[in-house]
Amino acid sequence: MLDRKFILENADLVKTNCRNRNVPTDVDRFVALETQRRELQVQVEDLNRQANAVSKSIGKAKDAAEREERKAEGRRLRDETNQLREKLDALVAEIDDIHRAIPNMSHPDAPIGEDDTKNLDIAHGKTPAPVFDFQPLDHVELMEKLGMVDFEAGARVAGHGFYFLKGDAVLLELALQRYAVGMLLDEGFLPMTTPDLARNDVLEGTGYIPRGPETQIYSIENSDLSLVATAEIPLGGLLAGETIDAEQLPIKLCGISHCFRTEAGAHGRATRGLYRVHQFTKIEMFAFTLPDQSDAMLEQLRALECRLFDGLQIPYRVVDTATGDLGGPAYRKYDLEAWMPGRGDYGEVTSTSNCTDYQARRLNIRYRTKGEKGTQLAHTLNGTAIAVSRALIALLENHQQADGTIVVPEVLRAWMGKEVLGA
């Protein structure tokens, strides 16, 4: 969430930003209601002050008659306060609905545009797209040929969008994880396996909406829990409500989790194979930083993603995400899109965002600077290290050979124990 005061004082900026982000919100109504709320708040506080004064005077009353008189006065004030408070609560509820829908502000350098067609292509990886002197297969064909996947069994067990990985695919999944975690360990990230379920207030604090027809989130019936869509959710929740000493920042975490997504409304759009599935394993980077560290941290996270995919010898481009495609919490976002020969197109394999204090405000994650009064909101960032399902697509399709085998990239061989799959 944005700071309420900031919205009031910068209504025009916020409106422009919402327009740039293609998010319809009624900022004017927010400002009007919030102005009313403040007035009402002052009235309620003043009544409280009076009631408090009356209560205090009762203890010192000199006789029973005076005590009773003061009590009556106290009752009257309380009734009055309750009536006003009801109005206030209704106002707050409406304000909150609008507030929640207002997205984060955008980095001044983020490309302005209504959707992903306005994303800016800013860099390419070290590996050129492969030129095949044969007809390349897509990952589904490759994996089925090599006995690496069973989609039918996945559908039988859990429905469309689920799958069994088998044989070398499992080794690859483990190797990819070990490779990514190893690199992050060297970079000072603390590895963590996280809960795969989270309370709905943690989901909401992170900017996910657990309910509603468009939700990406699976929720657990008769409970306040949902399956996480990414380790970003539990890692954000890790320090919810906490105040951290400033010298401990930045905190860099590496989350290992399963990710569950309903993919509601996504049918028919690039759904073949492992590209859009309901469950996958992901190694996620997450950072808590001081405000003046977050821009640099975003560049670090992006650089790490590039190193990971350069190491895997997978061709990719880096995209600076347009305002309309940023989602609610991100201030700036870079995606890596790997070349996928089977699709004949690039496909998103990572995404890293600087959420500034947008998540921290909701989750109440603060830091304290030694020698200074008060606390400040921390910044949060997240970035994909390896989303296994999509990394597999890019890896298999780019490293396939004319004879149907797949060359294992150098960096994974130690974990795979072989150089070629299907030989």
Place this chain on the structure above:
RNA sequence: GGAGAGGUGGCAGAGUGGUCGAAUGCGCCGGUUUGCUAAACCGGUGAGGGCUUAUAAGGUCCUCCAGGGGUUCGAAUCCCCUCCUCUCCGCCA
């Protein structure tokens, strides 16, 4: 899952209806003393928000003792619900 105990400021830990935003100790900050450091001594020290105002200083008010609801003129304190922690038992990977 069963039984019990408990959740208070950065930490430890008092506080069972009013003058308690909260004793005391530690820590931290400032000062005195001091070849230096330490010790000792003195003083200060929770957070969020509103109003005032120049988004200063100062003043002032409201809210916060796990979270939510209730009783009461008044709740850290009494009642109900939820969450969490600890100990023991059970069950298990």
